[in-house]
Amino acid sequence: MILSDKTDCRWNAAPFVVRVSTDPLRPEPLRTSEALLLRSTCQSYIPGFRAYFWTEAASSELPHGVDTPLISLPESLSYLGDGDIVIVRPSTGDLRVLYRRTAIHNSFLVTQACNSFCVMCAQPPAKHVADNCADLLWEAIPLMDINTPEITFTGGEPTLLGRKLIELIRRMKSFLPHTSLHVLTNGRLIKFLAFAQDIAEICHPDLVFGVPLYSDMSHEHDFIVQANAAFDEAVKGILNLARCGLRVEIRLVITRLNYRSLQRFAGFVARNLPFSCNVALMGLEPVGFAKSNLASVWIDPADYGEHLAAAVRILESHRVPVSIYNHQLCTIAPELWRYARQSISDWKNIFTDACESCAVRHQCCGFFASGVDVHSRAIRPVSCN
Amino acid sequence: MSEGSDLRHSPFRPISEFLPQRGHFSLLPFRFIKLDDSRYVLTNFAGEYIVTDRDNLVRFVKKDLAPDSDLYAQLKSRHFLNDSAHSVALDLLATKYRTKQRPLSEFTGLHMFVPTLRCNSSCSYCQVSRKSSTAEGFDMTQAVAERGIEFMFSSPSTVLKLEFQGGEPLLNLDIVRYIVERTRELCRTSGRIVNIIICSNLALLSDEILDFCDRHDVSFSTSLDGPRELHNLNRPSRDFDSYERTCAGIGRIRERLGVERVSALMTTTRHSLSQPTEIVDEYLRQGLASIFLRPINPYGFASSPGTFASYSTAEWLEFYKKALDYIIGLNLRGIRIREEYTALLLRRMLTPFGTGFVDLQSPAGIGISAVVFNHDGNVYPSDESRMLAEMGDPRFCIGNLLSDSYKDMMLSDILIDTISQTMTECVPGCVDCGFQPYCGADPIRHYRLQGDIVGYKPTSEFCQRHMGLFRHIISILENQDTASGVLMNWLQ
Numbered sequence: 001m002i003l004s005d006k007t008d009c010r011w012n013a014a015p016f017v018v019r020v021s022t023d024p025l026r027p028e029p030l031r032t033s034e035a036l037l038l039r040s041t042c043q044s045y046i047p048g049f050r051a052y053f054w055t056e057a058a059s060s061e062l063p064h065g066v067d068t069p070l071i072s073l074p075e076s077l078s079y080l081g082d083g084d085i086v087i088v089r090p091s092t093g094d095l096r097v098l099y100r101r102t103a104i105h106n107s108f109l110v111t112q113a114c115n116s117f118c119v120m121c122a123q124p125p126a127k128h129v130a131d132n133c134a135d136l137l138w139e140a141i142p143l144m145d146i147n148t149p150e151i152t153f154t155g156g157e158p159t160l161l162g163r164k165l166i167e168l169i170r171r172m173k174s175f176l177p178h179t180s181l182h183v184l185t186n187g188r189l190i191k192f193l194a195f196a197q198d199i200a201e202i203c204h205p206d207l208v209f210g211v212p213l214y215s216d217m218s219h220e221h222d223f224i225v226q227a228n229a230a231f232d233e234a235v236k237g238i239l240n241l242a243r244c245g246l247r248v249e250i251r252l253v254i255t256r257l258n259y260r261s262l263q264r265f266a267g268f269v270a271r272n273l274p275f276s277c278n279v280a281l282m283g284l285e286p287v288g289f290a291k292s293n294l295a296s297v298w299i300d301p302a303d304y305g306e307h308l309a310a311a312v313r314i315l316e317s318h319r320v321p322v323s324i325y326n327h328q329l330c331t332i333a334p335e336l337w338r339y340a341r342q343s344i345s346d347w348k349n350i351f352t353d354a355c356e357s358c359a360v361r362h363q364c365c366g367f368f369a370s371g372v373d374v375h376s377r378a379i380r381p382v383s384c385n
Numbered sequence: 386m387s388e389g390s391d392l393r394h395s396p397f398r399p400i401s402e403f404l405p406q407r408g409h410f411s412l413l414p415f416r417f418i419k420l421d422d423s424r425y426v427l428t429n430f431a432g433e434y435i436v437t438d439r440d441n442l443v444r445f446v447k448k449d450l451a452p453d454s455d456l457y458a459q460l461k462s463r464h465f466l467n468d469s470a471h472s473v474a475l476d477l478l479a480t481k482y483r484t485k486q487r488p489l490s491e492f493t494g495l496h497m498f499v500p501t502l503r504c505n506s507s508c509s510y511c512q513v514s515r516k517s518s519t520a521e522g523f524d525m526t527q528a529v530a531e532r533g534i535e536f537m538f539s540s541p542s543t544v545l546k547l548e549f550q551g552g553e554p555l556l557n558l559d560i561v562r563y564i565v566e567r568t569r570e571l572c573r574t575s576g577r578i579v580n581i582i583i584c585s586n587l588a589l590l591s592d593e594i595l596d597f598c599d600r601h602d603v604s605f606s607t608s609l610d611g612p613r614e615l616h617n618l619n620r621p622s623r624d625f626d627s628y629e630r631t632c633a634g635i636g637r638i639r640e641r642l643g644v645e646r647v648s649a650l651m652t653t654t655r656h657s658l659s660q661p662t663e664i665v666d667e668y669l670r671q672g673l674a675s676i677f678l679r680p681i682n683p684y685g686f687a688s689s690p691g692t693f694a695s696y697s698t699a700e701w702l703e704f705y706k707k708a709l710d711y712i713i714g715l716n717l718r719g720i721r722i723r724e725e726y727t728a729l730l731l732r733r734m735l736t737p738f739g740t741g742f743v744d745l746q747s748p749a750g751i752g753i754s755a756v757v758f759n760h761d762g763n764v765y766p767s768d769e770s771r772m773l774a775e776m777g778d779p780r781f782c783i784g785n786l787l788s789d790s791y792k793d794m795m796l797s798d799i800l801i802d803t804i805s806q807t808m809t810e811c812v813p814g815c816v817d818c819g820f821q822p823y824c825g826a827d828p829i830r831h832y833r834l835q836g837d838i839v840g841y842k843p844t845s846e847f848c849q850r851h852m853g854l855f856r857h858i859i860s861i862l863e864n865q866d867t868a869s870g871v872l873m874n875w876l877q
Binding site: 117119216217218219220222223226228229231232235236239261264267268270271272274293313314316317318319 | 396398399400402403405452458459461462463468472473476477480481484736737738870873874876877
């Protein structure tokens with residue numbers, strides 16, 4: 001599944017956000033923020049929608065002489081359905097699916113800018129881009145289903161938005177009061193206590209900050225994120241969040257650069273950050289810098305099983321919740337399976353031929369579609385016994 | 386961190402640009418002490434430790450350690466050294482110290498009521514100089530009880546613990562009922578949480594009492610010293626088979642209230658020393674998943690010849706080690722049983738959290754962690770000071786419920802003066818001890834045995850015992866084998 005593609009249609013207008021509807025009888029007042037998706041021939045022109053998406057099947061019967069945008073939908077996005085939200089960039093023809101109503105988990109890139117430069121970044125930062133991700137998201141939030149279970153803000157580095165991030169979190173609470181909000185941040189700017197205090201004041205009912213720490217050694221962490229003092233800033237940020245009563249998840253991507261210190265790292269977290277609501281020990285997503293630096297950063301999970309198990313045992317014995325992300329079950333010891341989560345978003349998640357006959361495939365997180373040539377030697381179907 | 390560190394892509398800076406320079410670090414406060422002939426234990430004031438040999442200790446202090454060495458990483462990770470100007474290390478240390486000392490801000494949690502001094506057992510080591518079960522004038526009155534409850538609810542502690550001690554509390558059931566019912570009533574109106582425990586030999590347990598304890602969420606703590614012969618030797622009764630009654634009681638509580646509503650501890654006498662495995666097996670026989678191995682206290686009848694003085698600290702430690710070894714072995718065979726003394730020390734050593742255990746606080750937990758209301762209304766800052774008073778030395782009594790106010794008692798000179806001499810951070814003999822962060826002060830015990838609140842540590846039984854325990858537990862943990870895995874599980 002892909003989330004963005006291009007349409008052939010181009011015209012001069014600013015990017016905008018529309019919610020998809022397939023119902024030609026949509027009440028008039030709702031149509032102004034929606035795009036009607038035409039799948040089959042329609043009898044007559046239905047006025048009032050912000051835009052119209054048409055698929056091949058519908059093309060022959062399109063009404064003529066209409067000044068609202070008519071956008072041909074590429075086959076790759078034909079899965080769109082009621083309630084999904086799309087960003088349309090008319091000048092380039094870019095269509096980006098921002099939100100899928102039926103997905104359990106939606107993730108929004110709120111900015112492409114970042115103040116770190118991680119050697120295994122899966123989403124390398126765009127330098128000096130005046131992106132408008134946050135503004136489009138601002139428009140989109142009221143269009144989302146109030147029963148949306150879970151949303152993640154990611155980047156780039158969300159805290160670079162400053163006040164705007166705080167307003168986005170407030171808007172999430174206003175329009176989506178039942179939705180869990182997960183903000184992935186490097187935590188560095190939250191070294192300013194006022195930042196954490198302002199966020200805490202919102203009193204969002206279900207908010208977690210996911211902050212990466214890649215080592216308990218400040219110099220190793222700083223090297224991995226390529227920024228001096230980043231470790232100290234991140235830990236201060238974590239302490240500030242906790243001091244304000246905000247929940248913090250610690251995220252560690254396991255690489256060739258830090259796998260040896262996993263056990264010591266776990267001890268550090270248990271001792272210094274025992275309030276963490278989760279410690280996510282994560283497999284590498286081999287795209288972006290992780291791909292260009294693959295030889296330096298990737299390590300086969302089969303080679304760090306002992307370190308991973310020891311880290312999990314330490315956190316478990318200290319009652320710090322721990323999860324393993326992005327690890328296929330066959331690459332980790334069965335006693336660790338209960339910590340493994342199906343952590344890879346559905347749209348970038350695949351399984352291989354070897355998985356066909358696997359007995360635990362339904363419990364497994366599978367692979368990143370991007371990492372098709374970076375698989376552990378431990379990959380094999382698990383048989384039930 | 387050597388292999389893979391050479392990222393070839395131009396925008397990335399190499400690890401060498403981030404590595405601290407050799408020798409460029411400052412020492413953070415720490416203590417050290419010999420673990421055995423070859424190794425030292427280093428502890429920081431937040432209670433983290435590192436074991437290393439003398440050479441490495443010297444190199445660390447002389448700042449002659451390679452920044453990419455294992456020991457350097459351990460010392461940095463656990464905040465024994467600081468190598469950067471903008472470091473968060475001090476913030477973390479401060480947070481950890483605050484976390485460890487948090488029980489202090491809770492103030493008094495444990496409130497012990499003595500409903501009666503009468504008892505139907507005649508234990509050889511009785512610590513409270515009990516009276517016979519028909520003696521008169523040793524029962525708590527309702528007026529005293531009422532004031533005791535008032536006192537308890539004056540404590541700012543978020544979680545209160547009410548413990549009935551004795552004598553045998555069930556011999557004055559009416560007052561136990563009164564205190565429990567009144568407390569539960571106040572829980573409902575005040576929203577406070579109170580855990581209630583009756584310490585009893587269970588001989589008088591009845592269905593009626595069990596129903597009552599079920600209704601009011603009351604648990605039991607009892608004494609089980611080992612197999613029948615040993616138990617009855619230590620804890621005889623003129624009226625009944627002590628072992629039989631205790632075991633029957635444990636079984637009934639497990640059935641009626643649930644397996645977690647009764648716990649047991651054993652007191653070591655000289656007869657116990659040769660039976661570590663038999664004692665543990667007895668706990669298994671009763672279905673108990675935990676045991677507290679307790680040395681005898683030097684109070685009351687326990688101080689009479691032939692009991693306390695009849696074994697040395699070294700002998701007790703031998704006994705403890707054998708029992709612990711056996712218990713760890715059981716766990717490795719899948720049998721779940723935990724030694725609570727060890728578990729308590731492990732929590733002090735391996736977690737950032739303080740424990741409320743009264744005997745191991747700095748400043749001492751007397752009064753500020755626990756307080757005892759005697760049957761006659763006298764208030765003592767610990768069970769030990771009550772026992773001392775029963776022996777004729779009431780100097781630690783902080784007042785009487787019927788005549789003194791909460792404030793007067795908690796601010797009494799005897800309490801403040803005593804507590805002010807119990808900060809092990811600055812007490813002679815403790816200030817430089819590597820185990821200081823794990824240990825505490827027991828002023829009453831030192832006063833009783835050495836005639837001095839601070840005590841003289843080189844000959845202190847308390848000190849020898851705890852040093853022995855810490856050394857033994859750290860040695861097991863350092864082996865990093867299956868036994869240390871068992872101990873890690875006890876943290877939960």
